[in-house]
Amino acid sequence: MAELGVDRDRTYDMTSRQLDKILEEAPDEHKKYRLAFDDYSTALESSLRSASSNPTREVLLSRSKQGCLIGAALLIIGLMLGFWLDFAGTIIMAIGLTVFLLSAALFGANHARATIFGQYFSFRATNNPYHRLMVSARAQLINAVVDRNLIVPILRQSINQARRDRLGQKFAVQDSRGLSDLHESAYRVPTGVSQELSELLDQLSGGSIGIAGPRGAGKSSLMRIHCEVRNSRATADVRCMVSAPVDYVAREFVLLLFAMLCRSVSQRFSHRHAPTSRRTVGRKLEYFAVETIAFVILISLFDSLLWIGLYADVPIVISIVFLLIGGWMNLSIVTGEIVRLVRRGRNSRKDRYLRRIAQRNLARVRYLQTQSTSWSGSIKTSLNLPVSLGFDAQRSHGVSRAEQPLSYPEIVREFRVFARTVSQHVNDRGGRVTIGVDELDKIGSAEQAEKFLNEIKSIFGIPQVYFLITVSDDALTAFERRGFQLRDAFDSSFDEILRVELLSYEESRRLLYRRVIGLTEPYVAFCHALSAGLARDLIRTARYVIRAANLHSEFARTCSSAVRVDIHRKARALSQLPAVKDNARLLLQLHKIESGQHEGQPLSQLLHEILQSVGSEAEQVLALRRQFATYIYFGMTLQDIFNEDLDEHQVEAAADNSSGLCAFDMLARTRSAMGINSEFAWQLISDCRRVWNLETCDSPFA
Numbered sequence: 001m002a003e004l005g006v007d008r009d010r011t012y013d014m015t016s017r018q019l020d021k022i023l024e025e026a027p028d029e030h031k032k033y034r035l036a037f038d039d040y041s042t043a044l045e046s047s048l049r050s051a052s053s054n055p056t057r058e059v060l061l062s063r064s065k066q067g068c069l070i071g072a073a074l075l076i077i078g079l080m081l082g083f084w085l086d087f088a089g090t091i092i093m094a095i096g097l098t099v100f101l102l103s104a105a106l107f108g109a110n111h112a113r114a115t116i117f118g119q120y121f122s123f124r125a126t127n128n129p130y131h132r133l134m135v136s137a138r139a140q141l142i143n144a145v146v147d148r149n150l151i152v153p154i155l156r157q158s159i160n161q162a163r164r165d166r167l168g169q170k171f172a173v174q175d176s177r178g179l180s181d182l183h184e185s186a187y188r189v190p191t192g193v194s195q196e197l198s199e200l201l202d203q204l205s206g207g208s209i210g211i212a213g214p215r216g217a218g219k220s221s222l223m224r225i226h227c228e229v230r231n232s233r234a235t236a237d238v239r240c241m242v243s244a245p246v247d248y249v250a251r252e253f254v255l256l257l258f259a260m261l262c263r264s265v266s267q268r269f270s271h272r273h274a275p276t277s278r279r280t281v282g283r284k285l286e287y288f289a290v291e292t293i294a295f296v297i298l299i300s301l302f303d304s305l306l307w308i309g310l311y312a313d314v315p316i317v318i319s320i321v322f323l324l325i326g327g328w329m330n331l332s333i334v335t336g337e338i339v340r341l342v343r344r345g346r347n348s349r350k351d352r353y354l355r356r357i358a359q360r361n362l363a364r365v366r367y368l369q370t371q372s373t374s375w376s377g378s379i380k381t382s383l384n385l386p387v388s389l390g391f392d393a394q395r396s397h398g399v400s401r402a403e404q405p406l407s408y409p410e411i412v413r414e415f416r417v418f419a420r421t422v423s424q425h426v427n428d429r430g431g432r433v434t435i436g437v438d439e440l441d442k443i444g445s446a447e448q449a450e451k452f453l454n455e456i457k458s459i460f461g462i463p464q465v466y467f468l469i470t471v472s473d474d475a476l477t478a479f480e481r482r483g484f485q486l487r488d489a490f491d492s493s494f495d496e497i498l499r500v501e502l503l504s505y506e507e508s509r510r511l512l513y514r515r516v517i518g519l520t521e522p523y524v525a526f527c528h529a530l531s532a533g534l535a536r537d538l539i540r541t542a543r544y545v546i547r548a549a550n551l552h553s554e555f556a557r558t559c560s561s562a563v564r565v566d567i568h569r570k571a572r573a574l575s576q577l578p579a580v581k582d583n584a585r586l587l588l589q590l591h592k593i594e595s596g597q598h599e600g601q602p603l604s605q606l607l608h609e610i611l612q613s614v615g616s617e618a619e620q621v622l623a624l625r626r627q628f629a630t631y632i633y634f635g636m637t638l639q640d641i642f643n644e645d646l647d648e649h650q651v652e653a654a655a656d657n658s659s660g661l662c663a664f665d666m667l668a669r670t671r672s673a674m675g676i677n678s679e680f681a682w683q684l685i686s687d688c689r690r691v692w693n694l695e696t697c698d699s700p701f702a
Contacts, residue, residue, distance in 0.1 A: 006164075007162060010162045015154065018157075022150050022151060022154050025148070025150045026141060027198045032140065032430070033134075033141045036136075044119050044130075065107060067100070067107075068104055071096045071099035071101070072100055075097055156517050157510060159517055160513040160518075167520065167521050167648035168648060171519075172518035173519055175517070176515075176543070176546050179516060191218075191501075193498050196498060201432070207461070208467040208469060209494065210494045210496070211223060211468060211469065211470050211500060214534065215534075216536035217500045217501070217534055218503075218535040219438075223436045223438060227435065236429035237268075237426070237433075238268050238422055238426050238432075238433045238434075239264060239435075242257055243439040250456050254411050255411060258415045261419065262418070263358075263362065265357075269355045365406075416462055420463065423464035427464045433464060433466065435466070435468070436467075440470050449471070469494070504533065504665055505533075505668070507533075508524065508531075508533060509528070512524050512527065512538070519542070522646055523545055526545065526638065526642045528667075532672040533669075534672075544565070545558060545562055555643075556642070560639050560643075563639055567593065567632060567635050571628070574624060579621055586624075589609065589610060603632055603636040611700050626679075626701065630678045633697060637694070640692070641692055679701040682701060
């Protein structure tokens with residue numbers, strides 16, 4: 001913190017204000033906990049009002065007061081008679097003490113029922129279902145925070161935001177291990193579509209949801225949040241995730257999905273599925289030791305009271321009291337442990353039953369089981385005695401397994417029956433069955449993807465089973481056009497399709513701040529603009545920028561190097577196209593860029609050379625030349641903006657989104673527009689240059 005110029009008090013204050021955001025990083029568990037806590041609070045208040053307004057309570061309070069007075073009176077009388085009639089006085093004193101204690105306990109119990117503390121203790125002692133659900137939801141929330149390691153990214157983000165020089169150009173990254181994993185859930189940035197998906201899952205009672213968006217926008221990461229298998233026993237969810245094959249066979253894919261679901265169920269309800277790390281084992285041993293010590297202490301304490309009551313030389317009244325207290329508490333503790341073990345055993349039996357079904361279905365996916373039974377018998381006549389008969393019988397039983405293929409309708413039926421059984425069991429325990437089908441957007445063409453959906457959509461529509469499927473933007477377009485044409489496969493297969501949008505500058509900043517400490521906002525803004533707000537490309541760009549900054553240590557040289565490397569890559573990719581290989585002039589220009597001959601020249605001169613031949617070539621080559629020129633124009637804009645003249649005031653003004661127009665977002669959208677229309681992208685680049693007070697270039701499309 002001293003090296004980065006971070007103020008300790010400010011960091012503590014900023015982190016404390018984000019404690020609720022840590023819980024919001026687990027939206028499903030947090031919402032479930034809030035609902036369970038609200039239900040528990042409502043039940044607590046309702047029980048409190050019912051106990052306070054119950055007319056029987058007043059009668060019991062009055063009778064218990066009278067009992068206390070009667071017991072006290074008998075106790076005094078017994079003490080007085082003890083001077084003359086020792087035995088009679090002791091009996092009356094014991095009766096008085098018993099009546100007094102029972103009446104006092106009745107008075108205290110009825111009085112406590114009308115207090116919030118008494119109701120809380122009653123809910124815990126009786127294992128009230130609302131209290132049990134609230135405790136279970138709280139445990140799931142805490143496990144989600146711990147398992148996904150949600151605290152460390154928030155701390156990184158707070159430290160970055162608390163830096164005094166976070167708007168400057170100083171490079172202070174010491175460790176970039178946070179950029180090593182693209183799909184690590186701990187670094188996930190909550191977006192609007194993730195919240196929309198969580199709300200949609202809560203609204204639907206099962207269904208199929210498509211997730212659309214450009215490649216690299218984070219569709220798979222969003223799916224993993226809801227479909228990735230977790231090893232925590234605190235959640236009752238059953239999840240599985242498969243990738244759609246590029247060259248598919250519907251029957252084989254459904255069999256694969258069936259097998260994956262069976263394995264997930266078997267793993268989820270297996271006692272050995274929990275992680276066995278040293279920390280987990282240590283935690284279990286610690287809990288077991290604490291419970292054992294507490295149990296031994298309580299039993300020893302109340303057994304000592306029993307021993308005093310039976311064998312110690314004390315007055316009979318004290319012996320009776322000790323016997324009552326010790327015996328009642330021992331009985332209560334043992335009964336509570338028996339009830340807890342019985343309930344745990346009942347849940348274990350249900351889990352074992354579902355696990356057996358999963359394993360049996362997993363076997364049936366591979367082969368059918370056939371049974372054969374035979375019986376034979378005979379009657380024998382004795383040779384010595386004519387009327388004597390003998391009886392002989394034999395029975396045989398065998399099991400043979402032969403690999404016989406199931407028909408596709410049979411596979412679909414078996415899958416639906418099994419998924420329905422699992423969903424009912426999981427739903428009763430507050431869980432959800434979620435199945436993810438990834439990579440569907442990478443199937444060769446929209447027609448193939450539509451055919452694939454037509455063949456597998458028969459497994460959709462299972463109550464309480466949710467299918468999440470990544471689809472292409474073409475599928476979303478077809479879904480949004482429903483009503484203007486006949487229903488297609490996308491319209492009939494999905495209940496809803498959500499789109500994962502490009503990251504905004506604020507979301508890109510949060511994503512990088514969670515992964516790396518010391519990357520200032522100018523570096524973040526450059527990575528955001530060059531990656532067009534695509535999450536995958538943002539992380540890749542940040543990796544290169546950190547490597548380049550370690551070499552150059554200057555902001556302007558780092559950004560210029562990243563831009564030129566990206567242009568070199570585009571030139572290499574362009575030179576491999578068949579149309580370019582037939583054009584010697586363009587191929588020579590691209591070769592010079594690849595070989596670094598233009599390294600010392602400004603990009604404006606390179607742009608001028610690329611545009612010299614516009615209008616004298618074939619239409620296809622001319623379009624490619626214009627596309628490449630547009631990209632150079634964009635790179636030149638990045639170099640003109642992200643240089644040593646970019647001060648803190650400009651960074652703060654460009655990052656401001658209060659008016660709905662963030663200058664850094666304009667650059668990112670410009671980069672994204674190049675994949676749509678080059679002329680449109682050129683106009684957007686010129687608009688960005690005007691915002692930054694830079695000179696524009698004449699359009700080659702005029």
